[in-house]
């Protein structure tokens with residue numbers, strides 16, 4: 001068994017083995033008549049090869065982001081002087097973008113205009129809109145987490161067309177819809193061009209359509 005298999009993260013319904021290989025342990029159920037063992041909770045797969053038991057260790061309770069960490073979230077509400085986001089997980093940017101962990105609970109982040117840009121912001125909608133998936137830096141240690149977008153790497157990773165709902169393509173200072181041609185201004189993260197590295201996990205937790 002590789003270490004990758006040992007640390008495999010699973011979600012409810014994932015097939016983790018067959019009844020001929022293992023018996024069902026904690027948080028695992030047997031699907032008859034196929035004989036498939038499936039996870040019943042979010043967690044990490046544990047295969048005991050001596051006792052032939054397959055179990056899933058539940059994801060730990062709330063893991064909070066640390067000050068200075070980089071997080072992925074979705075913009076939920078945009079007001080004149082405050083942007084609300086739901087935070088989903090933490091990423092690492094060094095040496096290249098990769099997923100670190102998913103938060104087990106939904107956390108709230110807020111962004112004020114002075115943490116978006118050094119220049120005066122007349123229209124916050126030309127920086128962020130509801131539904132945008134962003135990468136941001138955490139500036140505080142308690143919820144709601146204060147976020148900053150003031151670095152080229154920070155900003156919008158994924159934006160959806162406000163006309164037709166399609167996933168848009170990043171350009172220099174905004175996103176363009178490949179279907180209807182609509183262009184919308186945003187604070188584009190430089191990672192939006194290499195976002196495939198974290199795309200799989202963002203897809204898996206349902207933030208972008210498959």
Ligand SMILES: [Zn+2]
Nearest residue numbers: 161164177180
């Ligand atoms: Zn469109």
